[in-house]
Amino acid sequence: MTRMLRVVNWERFQHYRHRNPPWIKVHQSLLGDYGFACLQDDSKLHLVLLWLLASQLDNCIPADEAWLTKKMSIKRRVKLQPLIDAGFITYASNLQAPCKQNGGTETETETETETEKDSCSEPRTTGSKPDAVPDDSKTFDDLKDLPLYLADAKLCQRWLELYAAWVKAFPGVALLAEVRAAHAWEVANPTKQKKNRARFLHNWLSRAQDSSSRREEEHGSFVL
Numbered sequence: 001m002t003r004m005l006r007v008v009n010w011e012r013f014q015h016y017r018h019r020n021p022p023w024i025k026v027h028q029s030l031l032g033d034y035g036f037a038c039l040q041d042d043s044k045l046h047l048v049l050l051w052l053l054a055s056q057l058d059n060c061i062p063a064d065e066a067w068l069t070k071k072m073s074i075k076r077r078v079k080l081q082p083l084i085d086a087g088f089i090t091y092a093s094n095l096q097a098p099c100k101q102n103g104g105t106e107t108e109t110e111t112e113t114e115t116e117k118d119s120c121s122e123p124r125t126t127g128s129k130p131d132a133v134p135d136d137s138k139t140f141d142d143l144k145d146l147p148l149y150l151a152d153a154k155l156c157q158r159w160l161e162l163y164a165a166w167v168k169a170f171p172g173v174a175l176l177a178e179v180r181a182a183h184a185w186e187v188a189n190p191t192k193q194k195k196n197r198a199r200f201l202h203n204w205l206s207r208a209q210d211s212s213s214r215r216e217e218e219h220g221s222f223v224l
Contacts (some may be wrong), residue, residue, distance in 0.1 A: 004092040005061040005080070007054045008151040024055050034180075035086040035147045043082045049074070049087060060092065068202045085190040089117050089149040138163075142176060146183040148193065155197045162198055172212035178205055 030036050036044065049072045053063055062068070069080045103104045139159040143150045150156065165176055182204045186193045188223070194200040 003063040005050075005063045005089050006092050007051060007061075007089055008057045008147065010054055010085060021055050024051055024053070028143060033145050033147065034184055035088070039082060039086060039186055042076055043079065043086075045074070045090055046078050050083070061089075063091065086187060087151050090151065105174055144177070146180065148186055148199065149179070149183055152197055158198060159203050162201070164169070166202070166205055170209040173205055173208045177207065178208045 005096065036047075039047070040153065050061065050068075053068070053071065061079060065078045065080060068080075080089065084091075125162075139156060142159065142163070143156065155162075166173075178199060182201055
């Protein structure tokens with residue numbers, strides 16, 4: 001039986017709640033996304049085409065590379081693993097909600113003009129919600145360019161609590177800069193990506209705090 005794939009946080013890329021919308025969103029922040037920048041050019045094209053296909057298939061995509069290559073009308077075979085490793089797509093069983101096959105062929109008729117006013121709303125606060133995108137704007141703003149972390153439901157759910165604790169525990173650390181560095185390390189080391197990211201980030205920040213304290217002491221600015 002063919003496994004099914006889903007685009008992570010799919011609702012970020014469209015406004016519509018039903019299958020086969022006339023258009024999807026592509027955020028300009030994608031150009032500054034480290035995970036996207038690390039992809040090969042072919043994989044970048046495959047990702048955008050997968051987004052379009054997800055809009056037709058209610059974000060329930062067969063993990064069949066031969067079928068996808070034919071469906072996308074491209075010459076080079078689609079390679080799914082780089083996109084999975086980068087956190088842009090995942091197997092349906094890895095997300096909280098399984099794929100639901102919809103027998104209808106409902107098509108949204110809303111025009112771009114009618115929905116353009118929603119194009120800057122991230123994330124949406126009503127209607128269908130992504131599996132891991134948090135409701136609060138601070139969490140989304142902190143993690144929006146970090147796909148591995150934004151797709152981690154447990155981390156997103158605890159983000160505000162963890163961040164508040166880290167502010168107090170690690171006063172000498174540029175928290176978001178270090179979180180981005182930790183994310184970059186995980187992207188560069190896909191076989192070493194962490195299951196318990198709260199603990200991983202805590203240890204990462206603790207080491208950064210120790211390094212900061214040593215530098216201050218060496219420069220004579222360490223305060224007792």
